Amino acid sequence: MDRRSNGSTGPSSSVNGGPATRSGYHAPQPNYNSRAVQEALEQLASIDLIDLCNESKVEFCRATRDLRSCGRQVKDVLISCGHASLCAECSQRCDVCPICRIPIPKNVAKLCRRLYDQCLEAHLIPKRGDKRLQEKEDGDEQISADVQRLYSLFDVALENNLVSLICHYVTDVCLDESAVSSDPVIAFLLDEVVVKDWCKRTFQKIITELQGIYNLEAEPMKSMLSLLLKFSAQLVGICNVIEVLDSSFEGSLSTQLLDLHQLQESILKTKQHMEVMIWCVRREFLEKVRPRYTDFTSWHSLVRERKSAAIKRSWPDSVNNSEESSGREGTLFIEDALVNLEIEQGNTEKLVEGLKLGSLQKDGVSSILRSKIEGVAGCYPFENVRAAVDILFLCGGSDLVVAKQAIFLYYLFDRHWTMPDEQWRHLLEDFGATFAIPRQLLLESLIFYLLDDHTDKALQAWFTCLWSGCGIS
């Protein structure tokens, strides 16, 4: 039994609560068959991107009444001139637009809902966030309210497969030297740093949601699969935006670029980890596939036996074969491979501030902490499938993903080898197919595993496997 049977399912797993208790889940959901939603999305998709700034800006009614402005928030634009200058009530009384003095026609439709409010009313933007915004009404707070509105519109784009809109906002608006504004708020919204911060904020939100899901048990996690797939698609979307930003930041401050690259690395790792998690969730973390070892301790001591055998092979003259006193690294394939991950980990350790990918592991602790104390190699054999996924795919660089997959396969071989084929081989085939792993690599992982294991039984099995084509296709 390699499942953790200790208190890991205790109170700590419910600290974060399920995702259902998180923001937005009980808010009214947009009805995608409704006209309101379709019109809002159509307008968003076809908007002139520079207008996204104007749509994001909070405007207050400029009608004068007793020499004081009315002060209500403007939710519509005047059809006649396109300015968001009057609230609905004042537009009935005024003859001209207070900004441009163009006459407001009588007896026809005068107003058209602003994009942000249209999205709000269609529930594409959750209302709760908007209420909070309306309370902040002055100075710096106002800028942040405008930024929040722009972000809400970006969120709607991300949710609705319109991420190219954000990419184009960077290339066509932020990078357009002629797109300037004397309005400080608009000028601020035109800066690509605003977009970068959106990426960071959105990624942080996804991480928070994932924490809740990843702390569930295997069964309830399965019911969250569609949500995981949605987040996976959104991470791809954010990555696309970051790639566009990356080229736009060329020649700018290296700190900006570094920040961006660290964000990108964190997102890539989260996504790679999530892909393996999704595979595991579908397979219920192989909980129903029994490992070949009766308990974890027996496996652990077997791996140590293999290691000292490896040392004996490498240094046959060594008087003392115990690994501790020899002070030499064993030559097990798995250890070498894990040590490589560790070296790379040092370089990628500094991830984006405030983003703790470690919080994505089961209960937000244990596995990675252990990998830091004992070294990644010291964690082998991984306690269970989940620990393997967390240690491998949350540590080390994202560019090592192929090596990580190979190690994961090795782990699966090691865990199940000598079990009857029909109980577990299909899982490896499925893993290979899901992650487009070449048959060659599947074979290599198996061979590395078997060659480390020098017992006659393993070698015999290896030859049999080579002759029979390994049963892996």
Ligand SMILES: [Zn+2]
């Ligand atoms: Zn008014």
Ligand SMILES: [Zn+2]
């Ligand atoms: Zn006007």
